[in-house]
Amino acid sequence: MRVMILAKSQPGAENPPNPTAEAVVAYWKFHEELVAAGILLAGDRLHPSSEASRVRFEGTSRTVTDGPFTEAKELVAGFWIWQVRSLDEAIEWLKRAPYDGGEFEVRQIFDQPAAG
């Protein structure tokens, strides 16, 4: 199965301060472990919502709103797509990520043969 890991923005700081060199090294080590285990399919950080737009659908009308958006908890700062055997495995991998703050969401991706 595939999962998407959504990294949520930290409250009050959509753009986290520049990470320390140590944190960057730790991140890449983790990244390499994911690659070596064959589970990392894709992933990246996202630009802040100040560079984002929203498109709202109501019937036939579309309304575009430009960022920044304020409800920080709803904002996604980055994502991974992993191929794992179970949600539990994804959670265990995520627990090994070298972060000391923040919140991540694990969501399963539909990948059944398209049914109807």
Add this chain to the structure above:
Amino acid sequence: MTDSSNQATSGRGDDVHRVLDAVWRMDSPRLIAALTRIVRDVGLAEDLAQDALEAAIRQWPEAGIPDRPAAWLMATAKHRAIDALRRQTAFQRKADALGRDLELEQGTAPDLDAAIDDAAIGDDLLRLVFICCHPVLSVDARVALTLRLLGGLRTDEIARAFLVSETTIGQRIVRAKRTLSEAHVPFEVPHGADFDARLASVLQVVYLVFNEGYSATSGDDWVRPALCEDALRLGRVLAGLVPEEPEVHGLVALMEIQGSRMRARTDPTGRPIPLLEQHRARWDRLLIDRGLDALARAESFDGPHGPYALQAAIAACHARARTPDETDWPRIVALYDALAKSAPSPIVELNRAVAVSMAYGPAAGLDLVDALVTEPSLQAYHLLPAVRGDFLMKVGRFDEAAAELARAASMTRNVPERNLLLERARAAGEAALGRAPAVGRPATRDEPPRSVDITGAEA
């Protein structure tokens, strides 16, 4: 990792088992690889790892899940390894040496994490790969052992994937481990010419697993995606372990691109959909891109391209075509020509005939297939009459087409595929009676050229 993150989980009752299940899948290959280096016996190594797992099942619900579950398992297994060796006086000296080794490690790396984290683990893992796919084992045994020790699958999961009983797989694994032990197969990465042959066996095992998932040889499912994913994962792991081997990238490319068609290959009732009739929008762009990247890596090496890279290049021709009409059939024919040179086999010839028919017409394809009819190794291969029936249909020889397609149907054990062939046989029969000429799009099969393997063991 912080303590709090683990407390949150360990508070949730039976979660310990789920965590252990996941941790086992993630870490047991490295655990067993490191233990095999210590005890020099893969069977004993797995037993020790299992002992550690059982200790965790007993202790974690009470004590909580440790901060570093993998290191905990490793330390526990290592201590058991020492106990086991000490109990056997014949191994006394080795045990002492091991004890010193462990004390030394504890002195320098207090949390023992280094034991499974250090760079050497990659070498151990690679040695484990080569042991699991050792030619002293039957191909079936190699597959079972690889899934078990490298894929981290349980015996019942392997049994379910291959539709055999758990006992059968269990016995197969026990026998395989005994065979390795009795043959004193060394825990090492082979060298020189031996390396190439042994790597070919490894790639074959991985591709066999993929094919079993991609086009199940029997049973009611046409595809078993989880098995394809396991094979893909093994392939990617392997690409990390031996990045300088172009054929590893070729195999990964082939599997990623074929895997990209997974959800397009069956209709909602499980009926297989031929390649050229698939909705290309349902092809997985992410896997296609990954496959094309891996293919570029494979092709970046000097020298002639190997069979997996060539097959991946063929798969890439389809992946790059936005519509069936855009398919570069002459290029596919040229790639099959190269494949026929590098890995000659009747199956390659059969696939080449299909490509020729698409590039230069069914009559040209039929000439090639007719030459294969007496090929002994294809006598039980249902796709020979299936393809021949298809060509006969297209050149208007409906009676013969109906007979060939019906024969093909009787030769496959896969139920949805049999039904599809019977349907086409009926259509040919009706065309023979002068009813509606049921000529649809040519049914180029989305079938991996499954016997195109370097060893020819399957042919």
